[in-house]
Amino acid sequence: MTADMVRELATAARLAARALAMVVPEVKNRAVTAMADALWSERAAILSANAVDLAEARSAQHPSALLDRLALDERRIEKMAAGVRQVAALPDPVGEITGMWRRPNGLLVGRMRVPLGVIGVIYEARPGVTADAAALCLKSGNAAILKGGREAIRSNRVISNLLADAAAANGLPKGCVAFIDSVDREAVSHLLQLTGLVDLIIPRGGEELIRAVQRTSAIPVLAHDKGLCHTYVDEGADLHMAEEIAYNAKVERPGVCNAMESLLVHEGVATLFLPQIVRRLQEAGVEIRGCPRTRTLVQGIGAATEADWDTEYLDLMLSIRVVGSFEEAVAHIAAHGSGLAEAIVTSDHSRAMRFLREVDAGAVFVNASTRFTDGGEFGMGAEMGISTQKLHARGPVGLTGLTCEKFIIFGDGQIRDSSK
Amino acid sequence: MTADMVRELATAARLAARALAMVVPEVKNRAVTAMADALWSERAAILSANAVDLAEARSAQHPSALLDRLALDERRIEKMAAGVRQVAALPDPVGEITGMWRRPNGLLVGRMRVPLGVIGVIYEARPGVTADAAALCLKSGNAAILKGGREAIRSNRVISNLLADAAAANGLPKGCVAFIDSVDREAVSHLLQLTGLVDLIIPRGGEELIRAVQRTSAIPVLAHDKGLCHTYVDEGADLHMAEEIAYNAKVERPGVCNAMESLLVHEGVATLFLPQIVRRLQEAGVEIRGCPRTRTLVQGIGAATEADWDTEYLDLMLSIRVVGSFEEAVAHIAAHGSGLAEAIVTSDHSRAMRFLREVDAGAVFVNASTRFTDGGEFGMGAEMGISTQKLHARGPVGLTGLTCEKFIIFGDGQIRDSSK
Numbered sequence: 001m002t003a004d005m006v007r008e009l010a011t012a013a014r015l016a017a018r019a020l021a022m023v024v025p026e027v028k029n030r031a032v033t034a035m036a037d038a039l040w041s042e043r044a045a046i047l048s049a050n051a052v053d054l055a056e057a058r059s060a061q062h063p064s065a066l067l068d069r070l071a072l073d074e075r076r077i078e079k080m081a082a083g084v085r086q087v088a089a090l091p092d093p094v095g096e097i098t099g100m101w102r103r104p105n106g107l108l109v110g111r112m113r114v115p116l117g118v119i120g121v122i123y124e125a126r127p128g129v130t131a132d133a134a135a136l137c138l139k140s141g142n143a144a145i146l147k148g149g150r151e152a153i154r155s156n157r158v159i160s161n162l163l164a165d166a167a168a169a170n171g172l173p174k175g176c177v178a179f180i181d182s183v184d185r186e187a188v189s190h191l192l193q194l195t196g197l198v199d200l201i202i203p204r205g206g207e208e209l210i211r212a213v214q215r216t217s218a219i220p221v222l223a224h225d226k227g228l229c230h231t232y233v234d235e236g237a238d239l240h241m242a243e244e245i246a247y248n249a250k251v252e253r254p255g256v257c258n259a260m261e262s263l264l265v266h267e268g269v270a271t272l273f274l275p276q277i278v279r280r281l282q283e284a285g286v287e288i289r290g291c292p293r294t295r296t297l298v299q300g301i302g303a304a305t306e307a308d309w310d311t312e313y314l315d316l317m318l319s320i321r322v323v324g325s326f327e328e329a330v331a332h333i334a335a336h337g338s339g340l341a342e343a344i345v346t347s348d349h350s351r352a353m354r355f356l357r358e359v360d361a362g363a364v365f366v367n368a369s370t371r372f373t374d375g376g377e378f379g380m381g382a383e384m385g386i387s388t389q390k391l392h393a394r395g396p397v398g399l400t401g402l403t404c405e406k407f408i409i410f411g412d413g414q415i416r417d418s419s420k
Numbered sequence: 421m422t423a424d425m426v427r428e429l430a431t432a433a434r435l436a437a438r439a440l441a442m443v444v445p446e447v448k449n450r451a452v453t454a455m456a457d458a459l460w461s462e463r464a465a466i467l468s469a470n471a472v473d474l475a476e477a478r479s480a481q482h483p484s485a486l487l488d489r490l491a492l493d494e495r496r497i498e499k500m501a502a503g504v505r506q507v508a509a510l511p512d513p514v515g516e517i518t519g520m521w522r523r524p525n526g527l528l529v530g531r532m533r534v535p536l537g538v539i540g541v542i543y544e545a546r547p548g549v550t551a552d553a554a555a556l557c558l559k560s561g562n563a564a565i566l567k568g569g570r571e572a573i574r575s576n577r578v579i580s581n582l583l584a585d586a587a588a589a590n591g592l593p594k595g596c597v598a599f600i601d602s603v604d605r606e607a608v609s610h611l612l613q614l615t616g617l618v619d620l621i622i623p624r625g626g627e628e629l630i631r632a633v634q635r636t637s638a639i640p641v642l643a644h645d646k647g648l649c650h651t652y653v654d655e656g657a658d659l660h661m662a663e664e665i666a667y668n669a670k671v672e673r674p675g676v677c678n679a680m681e682s683l684l685v686h687e688g689v690a691t692l693f694l695p696q697i698v699r700r701l702q703e704a705g706v707e708i709r710g711c712p713r714t715r716t717l718v719q720g721i722g723a724a725t726e727a728d729w730d731t732e733y734l735d736l737m738l739s740i741r742v743v744g745s746f747e748e749a750v751a752h753i754a755a756h757g758s759g760l761a762e763a764i765v766t767s768d769h770s771r772a773m774r775f776l777r778e779v780d781a782g783a784v785f786v787n788a789s790t791r792f793t794d795g796g797e798f799g800m801g802a803e804m805g806i807s808t809q810k811l812h813a814r815g816p817v818g819l820t821g822l823t824c825e826k827f828i829i830f831g832d833g834q835i836r837d838s839s840k
Contacts, residue, residue: 018780021780022777095777103797103799107788109799116811199810199811200810200811241833244835247835252835252836357442357515357532360438360441360534362826363828364827364829365831366828368829369831369836371838372829372831377523378523378529379523379529390536391619391640391811391824392811394825394826395826395827396827405814406781407784407798408786409786409792410786411788413661413664414789415667415672415789416672417672418791
């Protein structure tokens with residue numbers, strides 16, 4: 001796609017976004033529900049496009065993890081449609097007045113939540129993101145420009161076309177779901193330069209994709225860095241609770257960003273705690289890499305190198321470090337954490353409250369598993385991702401993360417006199 | 421300053437920021453008040469440094485506007501100190517819990533307001549910004565890295581040193597007010613690459629400075645675009661009120677970003693309204709440039725070219741356009757407004773509410789002057805600037821705009837089961 005073609009698409013999306021911002025919730029909900037219906041009723045077309053994508057990916061000898069992310073079947077399409085339906089059911093964030101106050105001169109000043117405008121979503125092999133991202137953008141009043149991975153181009157083309165048709169047939173402005181139908185990387189570069197037309201770029205995928213987008217985008221980026229999450233077991237913690245939480249954080253789903261990668265244990269409980277948790281983790285197939293003190297307390301485990309403290313395994317692997325104090329644990333987290341989610345297991349109220357304040361991360365847990373770091377689990381409904389940046393949105397990004405607040409002011413003729 | 425020197429400064433600021441985030445409000449308030457005291461007690465040193473800056477700027481034949489911004493006297497230092505004292509008196513945003521809710525599994529999920537970390541402020545000739553920016557950053561728990569214009573280097577050096585000393589002597593961590601003591605532009609380029617050490621860059625100054633920072637920064641930027649503000653006088657508006665508001669928006673302080681640059685008048689009231697307001701504006705020395713219909717209704721005014729609709733005069737100049745409908749006014753604003761502030765004068769409730777919803781700007785006014793677009797006037801206390809971007813902070817940026825929210829989660833042993 002040429003730069004002009006991408007610009008044309010974005011210009012149409014910008015126009016659509018202006019109209020979309022005014023659409024009342026019930027029309028948006030009807031349209032998003034129709035999108036979910038279309039995914040299911042057109043499943044044969046989706047599956048046949050997906051079969052061609054899959055055959056090509058197989059013959060290109062892509063790794064099996066990619067093939068798994070790419071593959072659709074009826075059950076996955078059903079889940080995709082259910083996710084879209086769930087978005088339709090969420091409360092509409094647009095138009096919410098988040099505060100209003102009266103000034104001494106009688107002006108009434110308030111804040112109103114409004115859509116951002118046009119959101120570009122850049123992702124990789126999972127065709128489900130197409131439906132997911134479109135639903136979240138439209139429900140929050142934003143036009144979406146979607147650019148998926150080259151492996152999924154046929155699946156994404158079918159899905160985005162049927163979503164766009166369902167949206168337009170149900171009262172949403174034409175052009176509010178745009179798809180960059182191109183496999184070349186140039187198209188992305190063009191998109192990333194369209195300041196003034198596109199308001200936000202959300203990259204969803206691996207670290208390499210995210211870094212590349214951050215490096216080259218002239219448009220603000222809402223990014224999701226890696227998840228290097230710790231669980232710290234404090235002196236005096238309930239060790240049964242600590243074991244359950246640590247085991248859950250590592251084993252329940254090791255390949256996701258909110259899984260634990262490093263376990264920190266206070267020296268006062270390490271002798272009692274470590275042999276038991278290590279045995280249980282090893283039984284679950286976890287490879288352990290310990291600091292020297294860990295290796296003294298538990299025989300037969302590998303040594304953690306400096307690099308281990310900064311490694312997101314995303315796998316059945318765990319580094320363990322014994323710390324001399326609460327402060328040492330907090331300092332380790334400050335040095336090595338990625339700011340996604342951190343947890344303490346403790347019985348001490350004061351240290352629980354200090355951990356909440358002193359640990360700088362999107363989600364800070366007391367006595368619960370970092371695995372709960374998720375928009376759905378937090379009660380925000382579906383999420384667009386988990387932001388590890390501090391600006392605009394931090395932690396799980398739901399519908400409100402796709403909006404901003406403008407000031408609204410009601411007067412009855414007030415004018416300003418700066419000399420006063 | 422070499423890249424290593426800037427990095428060293430930022431590393432120290434990062435360490436200071438971690439400690440500063442934990443400082444209780446009363447200690448911060450005492451330190452910020454001490455900074456105000458120091459500005460006043462050390463005024464002789466400030467004035468003598470400023471005299472040298474001024475002499476050099478005069479001999480370099482800088483324009484008089486720059487000399488005016490650069491010049492300090494006792495009255496200006498008093499105002500500077502008063503501004504800092506006012507920041508100390510504002511409510512502390514850090515640690516505020518902005519919401520907390522219980523999940524079905526018993527988890528208590530909430531959001532806590534925390535500092536961003538390290539903020540770099542890049543500005544031009546006004547030495548007052550040094551005090552202002554440092555006070556706002558420290559009060560909101562952030563370390564500040566300050567880089568002023570080359571013309572004010574001696575003034576800024578004295579001011580930032582005395583602020584840093586007062587902060588450190590009153591319980592704030594050393595290094596939390598850092599000053600880039602350099603006149604070369606390279607130092608700024610180095611600063612703008614320090615992702616991971618600096619969390620936010622705020623450029624304060626002219627359009628050229630802001631564009632250059634936006635173009636080159638690898639760190640998120642909170643920017644203030646130009647202010648191209650409209651006042652739209654609706655059909656059926658109270659024309660006396662409209663006249664007062666339009667006059668105030670243009671004349672009260674024409675050189676600032678929230679002053680009106682274009683006046684839009686509904687054709688139904690143009691015949692009655694325009695001759696009167698134009699005469700009054702002309703008496704105040706305003707040069708008018710009108711659309712063809714404006715020029716038919718009022719004799720002897722210049723013609724507005726297409727470029728006028730996109731020009732921020734920042735001066736006693738005004739473009740006027742007669743529109744055929746409310747929709748035409750809103751479309752003109754969408755095409756030409758800069759998203760800072762827009763106003764309608766109307767008696768019609770439904771159009772008032774439509775204007776609030778349909779106009780996409782940081783501040784949208786009904787029946788009041790755009791000149792009120794200001795953190796102080798909105799009741800937020802002192803402001804760091806007015807953001808015309810949508811992400812993170814929009815409109816006047818006060819202390820909360822210098823913070824972010826993290827999720828905090830209280831559990832009692834909850835673990836996740838994704839299979840459910």
